[in-house]
Amino acid sequence: MGLKLESLNKVVVCASRGARMGMAAKAKAQRQMAYLGLRGNFGKPPAPPLSITITRIGPRELDWHDNLPASCKHIADGICDFLGVNDRSRLLTWNFDQQKQGRGVYGVKIGISRSCVYHEPISVTAFDKALADAHEELSKALLGKESLP
Secondary structure: OEEEEEOOOOOOOOOOHHHHHHHHHHHHHHHHHHHHHHHHHHOOOOOOOEEEEEEEEEOOOOOOOOHHHHHOHHHHHHHHHHHOOOOOOOOEEEEEEEEEOOOOOOEEEEEEEEOOOOOOOOOHHHHHHHHHHHHHHHHHHHHHHHOOO
16 A cells, blocks of 8 residues: 655744744645545555555655654654554554655655564563573573583
């Protein structure tokens, strides 16, 4: 399942109240564009767990660790609106990529696929117990090996 949305305008950050209101309107428009684009193309959303890839298209690349995911925030919110799942859900795996295009060209590609692996969160105490059990079994195996002729 995939979708390409073009002509997402570059947002210019300004300090005035009017500029913030304009940015909020652009954020809302991006969120709605993602939601309506997915809904119009695919109708019923797939069931989680899902792997979602958002590829940002722009004239220059952003740094990977914070600016790239932040630039996709409103698109991710629109995707979650379509899926009916909170973006904090462990049922969603998020991947971000970017593609360089010519000057003034902005957009996103959205890819949604079934995720094969979903792990329940493990508590620290359960992890410590599992680690202790593994250590005990390893110790038994090593002791048994030493007693062999």
